[in-house]
Amino acid sequence: MRIVLIGPPGAGKGTQARVLAGRLSVPAISSGDLFRAETSRGSALGELIKRHTEAGELVPDELTTTIVTRRLHEPDAGGGFLLDGFPRTVRQAELLAQALEEDKTVLDAVIALDLPDDEIVQRLTGRRMCQACGMAVHTVFSPPRVPGRCDGCAGALVRRADDTEETVLRRLAVYAEQTVPLLRWYADRELLLPVDAKGAVPEVSDRMRAALAAVTR
Ligand code: ADP
Ligand code: ZN
Numbered sequence: 001m002r003i004v005l006i007g008p009p010g011a012g013k014g015t016q017a018r019v020l021a022g023r024l025s026v027p028a029i030s031s032g033d034l035f036r037a038e039t040s041r042g043s044a045l046g047e048l049i050k051r052h053t054e055a056g057e058l059v060p061d062e063l064t065t066t067i068v069t070r071r072l073h074e075p076d077a078g079g080g081f082l083l084d085g086f087p088r089t090v091r092q093a094e095l096l097a098q099a100l101e102e103d104k105t106v107l108d109a110v111i112a113l114d115l116p117d118d119e120i121v122q123r124l125t126g127r128r129m130c131q132a133c134g135m136a137v138h139t140v141f142s143p144p145r146v147p148g149r150c151d152g153c154a155g156a157l158v159r160r161a162d163d164t165e166e167t168v169l170r171r172l173a174v175y176a177e178q179t180v181p182l183l184r185w186y187a188d189r190e191l192l193l194p195v196d197a198k199g200a201v202p203e204v205s206d207r208m209r210a211a212l213a214a215v216t217r
Pocket of ligand 1 (some may be wrong): 052056058085088089
């Protein structure tokens with residue numbers, strides 16, 4: 001299965017991508033994770049990426065698409081993938097469609113998570129990420145057993161540089177301007193499955209599974 005997961009920052013894309021990818025036995029590929037990996041290498045490319053991500057702005061479309069499609073061509077993604085956070089502009093979606101066409105394949109579905117803005121700000125400003133395994137927790141909604149340590153791997157929990165209130169508000173505005181038009185684009189292609197992202201992680205996972213089951217049989 002080839003699936004795209006779209007949603008505003010904080011809707012739980014990363015968490016849900018892991019759950020669903022595990023269930024489908026395909027890799028979860030996150031553009032944000034690919035960027036953070038490049039940034040932590042401290043390369044010139046990483047520095048360029050950082051200028052955009054830390055301002056809450058999007059990384060340019062062509063560069064983003066190059067980095068993601070390179071990952072899509074690794075062998076583990078040959079049988080399917082779950083894309084998290086890419087595409088997030090109509091231009092990126094066009095470039096992805098082209099790349100898939102060259103590979104003689106197509107997307108099966110696009111899941112769009114939906115969450116109101118006030119809940120997003122609450123979720124993101126309390127979010128902490130495991131530096132080692134990337135798992136997300138929330139200081140109030142899902143606190144770790146040992147403060148500051150990941151439940152899964154005991155790695156250090158840190159706040160992402162772009163999870164400050166100011167940057168979160170900018171990311172929301174960018175989502176409304178640049179990503180919301182993409183929802184219509186995929187709806188026109190009969191790929192869009194809207195899913196309510198409110199509630200606990202398993203509830204949202206179940207909704208996603210039901211939405212997919214209805215189109216894939
Ligand atoms: P979130 O969805 O919570 O904002 P991500 O980890 O998906 O977090 O992305 C972090 C940042 O990386 C974004 O705010 C943006 O700057 C950049 N980014 C991620 N995916 C893309 C993309 N497809 N196109 C452009 N920039 C992106
Ligand atoms: Zn961890």
